[in-house]
Amino acid sequence: MTARVRSTNLAHPKPDPGGRRERPTGIDKRPVDGVELFTPGPRYGDGAGVVGDLVGDSQHHGGAQKAVYAFAREELDRWEEELQRGLSDGMFGENLTTEGIELERLLINQRLRVGEDVVVEVSIPRTPCATFSGHLREKAWVRRFTERGRCGVYLRVAAPGTVRPGDEIEVLEPPGHDVDMRTAFAAAMGDNEAAKRVVAAGCLPALYHERMVQRLVARP
Secondary structure: OOOEEEEEEEEOOEOOOOOOOOOOEOOOEEEEOOEEEOOOOOOHHHOOOEOOOOOOOOOOOOOHHHOEEEEEHHHHHHHHHHHOOOOOOOOOOOOEEEEOOOHHHOEOOOEEEEOOOEEEEEOOOOOOOHHHHHHHOOOOHHHHHHHHOOOOEEEEEEEOEEEOOOOEEEEOOOOOOOOEHHHHHHHHOOOHHHHHHHHHHOOOOHHHHHHHHHHHHHOO
16 A cells, blocks of 8 residues: 555644643544644644644644644554444544554654655654543553554654645654664663663754663662
């Protein structure tokens, strides 16, 4: 199957199901005809990289490193079987629901061309939180999602533009290391051996790299 965008999704605001914030959350995303991507500022509070999207938790989400989130339809189908319930495109909070590409095997900083003009870069792992858990209403959801090891990918926007359902995804030249998103996710969720690989590659943005270095110093 050709790698492509199956669905483009924008936030449908609702109260935070994790019960932690008064502001609405944008985790519930619904399909739309297309989304316009741009490069937001570097800080979380600088918002999403998708025009019209909502970042409810501006302390932990948004900004250039978390501009766009992609998740695979194949993984949604797999979770449908396990959870015995329907999961629509956008249900995991993704802006882009993909088909035909194993997102977690992409390397950190890998560039992808989407459609004719848009270029994005694989950035950092998504770490599951109370809002995600409350949204899914599944017991021990953070643990189960972590154990599965398929977190999707956050993307930076290197060349902005409009993405539409059906746009093909082309994997461009690889970066000069072998750390994929699955390894980076394991590292982020506490696997120190994975963290050592990530730190040695020096592939994460400076803030995230330093955090991981400090964690390894504290818990070698």
